[in-house]
Amino acid sequence: MDTELWESKIRLLGRITQSEHEFLLETLRSSPSELQCVHDDEKWHLLSHYTQVLSEGMPVDEINYLKQRKALSLPCPHIRDELFANFLRYVYPSTPFLDIDNFYLRNLDGDNLESGKRSLLLTQAVLYAGSQFTDLSTLKELGFDSRRKACQHFHGNVKMIRCLGIDKDVYSNISACLLMNGSQSDAGEEINPRYWIDQAVSLAFRIGLHRRNPKYQTDSSRARLQTRLWWSCYTKDRLSSFPNLERSRIMDTEYSITALRRQDFEKAILHPKITIFAEDFVREYNALVLSSVQLVRLCILIGRVVETLQIAEPLHKDLRDYVSSGSNTKTEPTPVFRPVLNHRQQHLSVEDRAQLAGLRISRTGGRLQLIQSSFSRIVCGVSMCVGCHWPGDGNPSITNVDCQQEKSIGKILGSTRARSMASLSRLLGEVLRKDLVSYLPTEAAGFLNAAIRLHHPRDSIASGHSTKGNPGIRVFIEAERILRARSWTLAKECVEDWVETPAGDLAQARSEGNELNDGFTEQSISPS
Known part of the structure; x- marks a missing residue:
């Protein structure tokens, strides 16, 4: 040619x-x-x-x-x-x-x-x-x-x-x-x-x-x-x-x-x-349509979280350095730290973002990188559990082997659910243990409740499997701990918007989760 x-x-x-x-x-x-x-x-x-x-x-x-x-x-x-x-x-x-x-x-x-x-x-x-x-x-x-x-x-x-x-x-x-x-x-x-x-x-x-x-x-x-x-x-x-x-x-x-x-x-x-x-x-067409709708919401939310973390991490380090090195001095904190403190309570506004744009410092300590890389796992995990596959995108949770061994979408989801939920559990645990809960935007309340609904332990009980060590239980517990670690003023609205179910049902789910939490140790829910 x-x-x-x-x-x-x-x-x-x-x-x-x-x-x-x-x-x-x-x-x-x-x-x-x-x-x-x-x-x-x-x-x-x-x-x-x-x-x-x-x-x-x-x-x-x-x-x-x-x-x-x-x-x-x-x-x-x-x-x-x-x-x-x-x-x-x-x-x-x-x-x-x-x-x-x-x-x-x-x-x-x-x-x-x-x-x-x-x-x-x-x-x-x-x-x-x-x-x-x-x-x-x-x-x-x-x-x-x-x-x-x-x-x-x-x-x-x-x-x-x-x-x-x-x-x-x-x-x-x-x-x-x-x-x-x-x-x-x-x-x-x-x-x-x-x-x-x-x-x-x-x-x-x-x-x-x-x-x-x-x-x-x-x-x-x-x-x-x-x-x-x-x-x-x-x-x-x-x-x-x-x-x-x-x-x-x-x-x-x-x-x-x-x-x-x-x-x-x-x-x-x-x-x-x-x-x-x-x-x-x-x-399963109607269920897949709902999955696609939920995945769009997921990407919108996680995009906001990642954007928040990109700005918050260097500022948080800058603030910690200021506190540790200048706590014994009489120097007044610069005005720029006021929006930093406000940021810890809510998602940055456009004005705050513009005001703080010049304060970016190099990403040191690895915390931001750890959390951001974890968000790729949360996308993978939740998208798999709602039925949205990402073939060819380097998705580690689903392979051609999985597709050839199973014939239905439901069976493929079943064979990958445990791996996906384990990744999600690790991420939620890192967010909690790294003291990053305060950086999450308010919409995260709805997402965490959606995660609880997606990984509800009721399925594990019905199937007769042991709940101890089950990744779904771990996700449930980690999400609950994060929700309780911060006062979410708009949690009810976010929950209803995400899962499209009455908030009363979620209260019942939390109650069941508390019962399942009995007998779990800190080690049993720590990321592996």
């Missing part, structure tokens, strides 16, 4: 930085002249009509190369349906932007394969996401001898299609970038792990997803799609920044769109064909 021709195509993409140019071009330079696996043509269906439409505006050598890579082909029906079903089960809950029925009927339905109106880019991205959780025996039917090679195949197709600018729909480009984010098979992401999410966020801001479009009614299908797509960008951005202690691209002051709601999702009655090959997903 002529590299200069491909490079000229990349330059036509418009405003693109040098690093982005090199990132995309690297794929073309490294693309093999012959495919790494032998494809069984009987297992692939060439999109003949769509290929003919493309050939009217593309050089013949580019079309032939895309054909050779099977980028213009789809797997046979039963494999195609299995890939899409796995996408729905394991990826959709974390990126719920698709109109499932519309996407399937337009892009994957066997009765509509010859249509020229489709999103080739998004289709390949969905197949890539689904291939990460598809049984290897199924992928071998397509000619791949490993899951990694199957993922690399679809991953390379997405990058190639985007480089050529075949799909100009901005929504499809944003969606594809979200599905590509955090891929383990992309050498270019070793240099810039946030490349794809940064692309998605930039496009989202460019077309105004961060604010409500007056052209569309709030209950229209387009408005709901825009809302789901924006909040998918938001949660992906948050989760990409937490593990590496980076600032998020999307700041809470930069958008003016309502939080994700149940009403923003499409109807629960899906196409009969989808019901056949993804019955478990259809059955």
Whole structure:
């Protein structure tokens, strides 16, 4: 393939930085002249009509190369349906932007394969996401001898299609970038792990997803799609920044769109064909919708907590140094410490944040780093327990092995719940023992109560398992201790907003937790 021709195509993409140019071009330079696996043509269906439409505006050598890579082909029906079903089960809950029925009927339905109106880019991205959780025996039917090679195949197709600018729909480009984010098979992401999410966020801001479009009614299908797509960008951005202690691209002051709601999702009655090959997903659809809504709230809250800690930690150290070194002097404390003390009672206001911006000092002592890294575990733990998986994002709590051993979402959650709750328990214990409770914003009361509800020990009792040492019990106890360590004036409102249950039920839960607390020692609930 002529590299200069491909490079000229990349330059036509418009405003693109040098690093982005090199990132995309690297794929073309490294693309093999012959495919790494032998494809069984009987297992692939060439999109003949769509290929003919493309050939009217593309050089013949580019079309032939895309054909050779099977980028213009789809797997046979039963494999195609299995890939899409796995996408729905394991990826959709974390990126719920698709109109499932519309996407399937337009892009994957066997009765509509010859249509020229489709999103080739998004289709390949969905197949890539689904291939990460598809049984290897199924992928071998397509000619791949490993899951990694199957993922690399679809991953390379997405990058190639985007480089050529075949799909100009901005929504499809944003969606594809979200599905590509955090891929383990992309050498270019070793240099810039946030490349794809940064692309998605930039496009989202460019077309105004961060604010409500007056052209569309709030209950229209387009408005709901825009809302789901924006909040998918938001949660992906948050989760990409937490593990590496980076600032998020999307700041809470930069958008003016309502939080994700149940009403923003499409109807629960899906196409009969989808019901056949993804019955478990259809059955649990409403629960997964609620999980997605709760995860957005979780990311908003944790973003505020991390932002608070970033400012509070150096100031807290500065204050401690002042007290320890100047307690015997008659020097009056500088006025700047007044907002510091106020900050210990509530979340910093915009004015306080601006006033204290010049007081940042180097992060020493490791406390901030410890707590921030722990927040990546809390995201992982709680998101897993509410049913939102993050495949390909370096999530340590769920693996392809888990997905292959279990067939239902419920069983996968059951096999990972203990690990997730153990991480959550360790974090809550660190927050309490490191004397950081006073730094948490008021909204944390609602989150802690939500954690109690998610990890309620009642399930452990019903299942007949011993409660002693159970991670769920430890989470329950740690959360209760934090709630009691500070006076939460808005706790009741936060609780009802988070868990959508009467506060009286939570009082009963606390009472049950007190009974379970009897007999536990300090050592039994300490982080392992």
